[in-house]
Amino acid sequence: MTALPHVLVAEDNELVSGAMRVLFEETGHRVSTAPSIEETVRVASSDAVDLLLLDLGLVDGDGLEVLSRLRALDALPRIAVALTGRDEPEVVARCRAMGCHAVLLKPVPARELLRMAREWLAARD
Amino acid sequence: MHRLDAPSTPLTQSTAPDVRVAMLEAQLRQAHEHIAELEASDGVKAQFLANISHDLRTPLTAVITHAEILRDGILGTLSPRQLESINGIINGGRQLLGQVGEILTYARGAADQLTVVPSQFDLSDVVAQICALNESLASRKGVTLVSDVPADLERVTADRQKIAHILGNLLGNAIDFTPAGGRVWVTARFVATDVERQCLVEVGDTGIGIDAEHHELVFREFAQVDSSASRPHHGTGLGLTIARRLVELHGGRIWLESGLGEGSRFFFTIPYVTF
Numbered sequence: 185m186t187a188l189p190h191v192l193v194a195e196d197n198e199l200v201s202g203a204m205r206v207l208f209e210e211t212g213h214r215v216s217t218a219p220s221i222e223e224t225v226r227v228a229s230s231d232a233v234d235l236l237l238l239d240l241g242l243v244d245g246d247g248l249e250v251l252s253r254l255r256a257l258d259a260l261p262r263i264a265v266a267l268t269g270r271d272e273p274e275v276v277a278r279c280r281a282m283g284c285h286a287v288l289l290k291p292v293p294a295r296e297l298l299r300m301a302r303e304w305l306a307a308r309d
Numbered sequence: 310m311h312r313l314d315a316p317s318t319p320l321t322q323s324t325a326p327d328v329r330v331a332m333l334e335a336q337l338r339q340a341h342e343h344i345a346e347l348e349a350s351d352g353v354k355a356q357f358l359a360n361i362s363h364d365l366r367t368p369l370t371a372v373i374t375h376a377e378i379l380r381d382g383i384l385g386t387l388s389p390r391q392l393e394s395i396n397g398i399i400n401g402g403r404q405l406l407g408q409v410g411e412i413l414t415y416a417r418g419a420a421d422q423l424t425v426v427p428s429q430f431d432l433s434d435v436v437a438q439i440c441a442l443n444e445s446l447a448s449r450k451g452v453t454l455v456s457d458v459p460a461d462l463e464r465v466t467a468d469r470q471k472i473a474h475i476l477g478n479l480l481g482n483a484i485d486f487t488p489a490g491g492r493v494w495v496t497a498r499f500v501a502t503d504v505e506r507q508c509l510v511e512v513g514d515t516g517i518g519i520d521a522e523h524h525e526l527v528f529r530e531f532a533q534v535d536s537s538a539s540r541p542h543h544g545t546g547l548g549l550t551i552a553r554r555l556v557e558l559h560g561g562r563i564w565l566e567s568g569l570g571e572g573s574r575f576f577f578t579i580p581y582v583t584f
Binding site for chain 2: 197199200202203204206207210211269272273290291293294295
């Protein structure tokens with residue numbers, strides 16, 4: 185049996201991470217959630233992540249810090265995608281520079297997010 | 310409220326000139342301080358508005374995502390009536406999200422946090438895109454929506470997203486204020502003035518029109534000419550304020566020609582080279 189892809193939702197709002205958990209668990213993924221940089225780094229470095237959905241505003245600071253810390257630990261997720269409420273060009277550029285595969289403006293339609301996630305995960309298999 | 314303090318000694322002709330100058334200078338300094346305080350307080354309010362509208366998006370995201378999970382049958386098939394109800398939640402949520410987005414744009418504009426990110430693009434593409442987005446709203450209202458932008462119109466250099474935003478706001482308003490059977494149109498062409506060439510965009514309608522005395526008022530924030538509770542047109546009241554801000558950010562101008570009962574024609578310009 186193939187292991188289910190591991191999706192880590194780094195999001196400080198439980199309502200949003202709860203919705204993501206339902207969406208991805210019900211469609212054949214294993215889901216972890218983390219509200220902070222610390223917790224995201226802890227989970228990702230102990231349990232390899234296939235897809236990281238990264239909110240930029242985490243409780244303890246800038247979500248992109250997760251990527252620099254995971255890079256230093258050699259524990260980057262296979263795919264990192266930024267989910268943000270702000271679509272200013274400089275935000276998008278910063279996410280790209282930090283290695284985000286895509287930058288999505290919240291709320292991404294559920295169906296659309298699922299379709300993209302499946303594509304990304306299949307492409308990297 | 311700030312008030313300039315009256316000078317403790319009245320300024321009279323008999324006061325020595327250097328004393329008078331010193332007193333006037335002191336008053337001027339005080340006035341400058343008060344202006345700075347007011348500007349700072351305005352900045353704090355704009356920042357607050359930007360933060361709060363950003364924060365409102367998060368729970369809305371959760372509401373919409375949960376509803377979409379249900380709608381898409383991820384948790385099981387829904388009956389047609391359940392689907393109708395879920396679609397109501399999604400549409401309401403997205404409408405609210407759009408309004409929160411407008412407040413956010415307005416607040417960023419007020420806090421001078423908006424920047425133009427220019428690129429070269431075909432205006433006809435943007436007009437087609439915005440018309441397509443508004444087509445169903447127009448047909449639901451029984452309003453005819455037409456656009457006339459030459460396919461070979463020169464490309465414009467501007468912030469594509471912001472031009473789309475301006476057009477969206479003007480077109481949304483035009484449809485909103487035009488009764489069934491009416492017409493709404495969008496045209497664009499290049500015109501030359503004494504100093505420069507610019508692209509002139511028009512969004513017109515055969516709707517209720519705006520009395521000349523209210524032409525400036527409609528661009529003010531939170532203004533609707535008829536502010537009675539029973540007004541049939543809803544929105545944040547920020548659409549035209551934002552449109553004006555975005556046009557001016559490009560170095561362009563926005564104005565209207567209209568009279569009560571005569572429909573409205575909104576015009577804006579995009580300077581040929583602004584960056």
